[in-house]
Amino acid sequence: MTLSTPLLAAAPLLAGLVGPALLGAAPGRQQAAPPAVAPAHTVQRSDIVEHVAARTAADQQRVLDYWTPERMAKALPIGLLDIVTNGDDLLSGLTGRADLSTTPDLSSRKADLSVPRRLMGSHHLSAARPDASTIGSRWITGGLVARTTGRVFLTVAGADFVCSASTVKSANRDVVVTAGHCVKDGAGEWAANWTFVPGYGTAGEHPYGQYTARRMFVAGPWSRSGDDNYDVGMVALATSRGKHVADAVGTQEIAFNPGRGGQAFGFGYPADPPYDGGDLVYCAGRLKDDPYGQTRDQGLGCDMTAGSSGGPWMTGFDANTGKGTITSLSSFKYSDDRRTMYGPYFGDSVKALFNTAQHA
Structure with missing residues (x-):
């Protein structure tokens, strides 16, 4: 695959660096145990890979309970880990580190880069x-865009991340579209505790509810190798307060x-x-x-x-x-x-x- 630097953000584990949370898959690195959410399974349909997330009402409530205001507030950006992944999982080298309080020495890895490095910039708001x-x-x-766009909260390998997403007009009134790396860690694991908060407020308000994922979908090339051309994820949500997301905020x-x-x-x-x-x-x-x-x-x-x-x-x-x-x-x-x-x-x-x- 090409070197991918998603614009994901996670807990503040590496201070002082500029850029998105990434991305490193060091061979043989142990991953942290996933959070205690009911087991899910994955099936493949054509070249679409599906993951069943929070299936039951109890599963969904467990996810909602996980995202306390404190946990959401701590799911902030970290710095760029500029590591070539070669199609492996993108985040395990980050989230599997025993000590994430210091910046890893990546000087030897940068010489191996064969394509332009990717990272996020910062400018004045x-x-x-x-x-x-x-x-x-x-x-x-x-x-409408202020209601249909929202923040996504998710967990990968024990670390909490944030992304963005939008509702789309769909037959089941439940679909949101987001980046593939906000759903599945390339060839690595699926995200857990996946929750969409439409119309997220400056003070952390969620005026239209919080919607847990019930089924997630990515294209085969993203699931197999993290191919940037296919960095798209579709998520079918559970209802919130008895409402489909489309009925609550529009599409x-x-x-x-x-x-x-x-x-x-x-x-x-x-x-x-x-x-x-x-x-x-x-x-x-x-x-x-x-x-x-x-x-x-x-x-x-x-x-x-x-x-x-x-x-x-x-x-x-x-x-x-x-x-x-x-x-x-x-x-x-x-x-x-x-x-x-x-x-x-x-x-x-x-x-x-x-x-x-x-x-x-």
């Missing part, structure tokens, strides 16, 4: 009215095989400085192809940081209503261009993924 071009501003207009449209280029708006909850994870942030501009040719992804000028992974990119976006059509999401950055975010192209494989999830 400023509030602004909706504009057709911005690399990162706080969304202050409200509208955005989703489309596949769109024309390349054009104008897009990207949204998410970045949590690395200068952001703190409490605000919905947006980027807007023209899409461009990956200049390195490493992926089929397209780039969007954007300074969002760790925690924004999985946040929706919309075309045909109406800033007055907050409605648009999701055609990609936040996935990674290159280290020599920290102002450009890259997102996977929503082709036939993503369409199949969505169709499976919406009938789950």
Whole structure:
């Protein structure tokens, strides 16, 4: 696989580093025991890999109980671990470390990099009215996007992480779309304690409820090798307070095989400085192809940081209503261009993924 640096964020285990939580798979490293959630199982359908998460009401309540306000507050970004994974699990080298209080010596690994290194950048956050071009501003207009976009809380190998996601219009009224690395650790394990909080508030409010995952789906190439072209996850949620997520907050449209280029708006909850994870942030501009040719992804000028992974990119976006059509999401950055975010192209494989999830 190519070197992947997801924009995931985790507990504050490594202080002082800039970038997303990553990514290292050191051979033979022991993983921490997963949290005490009822056993789940995985099945494969065509080239879609499925994971059954919180199946029963008791399982779902156990997940909800896990995410105390204190635990959510501690699921903050850590620094970049710039390690080539070669298709192994992306996070075990991080979460399996016996002592995560110091920065590992990666100098010997950096010489092995054969593609441009990827990491997140940081720039000044400023509030602004909706504009057709911005690399990162706080969304202050409200509208549908302020309800349909939310934060994701998850656990991988004993460490708590945060991502972003969005509801999408679906047959079962339960589907959210996010990054593949926010659902499954590449070729490694599935996320546990997966919970979506739409319309997440600055003070940690969850006005529309908290929705646990009941079934998760990723494409085979992501599950087998963490292929960045397939860094997409679809999650079918359980109801919250007796409501499907679509009925509680509404949905955005989703489309596949769109024309390349054009104008897009990207949204998410970045949590690395200068952001703190409490605000919905947006980027807007023209899409461009990956200049390195490493992926089929397209780039969007954007300074969002760790925690924004999985946040929706919309075309045909109406800033007055907050409605648009999701055609990609936040996935990674290159280290020599920290102002450009890259997102996977929503082709036939993503369409199949969505169709499976919406009938789950």
